[in-house]
Amino acid sequence: MSKKDNTAHDRWVGYRPDIKILDCTLRDGGLVTDHQFDAGFTEKIYKTCVAAGVDYMELGYKSSKKIYSRDEFGPMKFCDEDDLRDIVGENPSDMKLSVMVDTGRTDYKTDILPKEDSVIDAVRVACYIHQVPLAIEIMQDSRDKGYEVTMQLMASSIIDKADLASGLELVVKSELPTAVYVVDSFGALYSEQVRDITRIYNKVLDGSGIEIGFHAHNNQQLAFSNSIEAIINGANRIDATISGIGRGAGNCPLELLIGFLHNPKFKLRPVLECCNDVFVPLAKRIDWGYSLPYAITGQLNQHPRDAIKWRAGDTPDDCLSFYDHMIEEVS
Numbered sequence: 001m002s003k004k005d006n007t008a009h010d011r012w013v014g015y016r017p018d019i020k021i022l023d024c025t026l027r028d029g030g031l032v033t034d035h036q037f038d039a040g041f042t043e044k045i046y047k048t049c050v051a052a053g054v055d056y057m058e059l060g061y062k063s064s065k066k067i068y069s070r071d072e073f074g075p076m077k078f079c080d081e082d083d084l085r086d087i088v089g090e091n092p093s094d095m096k097l098s099v100m101v102d103t104g105r106t107d108y109k110t111d112i113l114p115k116e117d118s119v120i121d122a123v124r125v126a127c128y129i130h131q132v133p134l135a136i137e138i139m140q141d142s143r144d145k146g147y148e149v150t151m152q153l154m155a156s157s158i159i160d161k162a163d164l165a166s167g168l169e170l171v172v173k174s175e176l177p178t179a180v181y182v183v184d185s186f187g188a189l190y191s192e193q194v195r196d197i198t199r200i201y202n203k204v205l206d207g208s209g210i211e212i213g214f215h216a217h218n219n220q221q222l223a224f225s226n227s228i229e230a231i232i233n234g235a236n237r238i239d240a241t242i243s244g245i246g247r248g249a250g251n252c253p254l255e256l257l258i259g260f261l262h263n264p265k266f267k268l269r270p271v272l273e274c275c276n277d278v279f280v281p282l283a284k285r286i287d288w289g290y291s292l293p294y295a296i297t298g299q300l301n302q303h304p305r306d307a308i309k310w311r312a313g314d315t316p317d318d319c320l321s322f323y324d325h326m327i328e329e330v331s
Helices: 003-013 025-033 041-052 081-088 129-144 161-174 191-205 223-232 254-261 269-282 292-299 305-311 319-330
Strands: 020-023 056-061 096-102 122-127 148-153 179-183 211-215 237-240
Touching: 020 041, 020 254, 025 041, 025 056, 041 056, 041 081, 041 269, 056 081, 096 148, 122 129, 129 148, 129 161, 148 161, 148 211, 161 191, 179 191, 179 237, 191 211, 191 223, 211 223, 223 237, 223 254, 237 254, 254 269, 292 305, 292 319, 305 319
Parallel strands: 020 056, 020 237, 056 096, 096 122, 122 148, 148 179, 179 211, 211 237
Antiparallel strands: none
């Protein structure tokens, strides 16, 4: 490499070194399998994320056992401490461990232990815009217990801009989260919309010290490019999953994001090894990723539940019938 090339490389590496990656392979990927994973799968993902230099790994949910049964769902639906330590031990790595709390579906006061009794570092609270006050209560409880807290503000594509600004103002007043995420729950956003929403976040969060995150879904094969657009417009907490695994159309692939960032702290080879050894064979047994039904729900700005149900039926690739069904649903 010439001196000129080295200089250009140094400028690229020095660009946005503040960007942090959160891997949610186990949490979002678990939605494909009801968090029922083969033996060794969870440990493999943990070791891959450590080797890849990922900043945060989201292990799963803190879900209410009054709502979800352990007979039906695997351990990472609940993230009990013994189950977590079976995977990560005392987590001797620098990578922080996170869990998600789904507002309205958690017994957070009892199930989230004090930080000194847990291997978890951070709690991410997922909510819809009308649930922001309750999400703030959950964040306060988790913060009081010693955790870093962040917020996952879902369904960004259907939030009225005035409501979004008002909700974010409440979050700023709380002085609780280190980051609030833009979430393209339906995989409906285009780059211009990502830009506009992220700019609203920038305006309201300016001076608060709260960072902007982005979580993309791949219904229209835009998860990666929309993540780049969010980065360009100031987001520095980006979600990804190995091989893009996630419910429905999946997420931004971790291997693409690492390749784009060109930050030497992130290592691509361990992720590619995991794709090769784990996800290539897994994709032959489990359905996730782009397909036309998911593209249709994304284009219509609809929750992918109908596409998920269709893909599990007898005619998963009959996209024309699905399109007619969805047009009837939304009309």
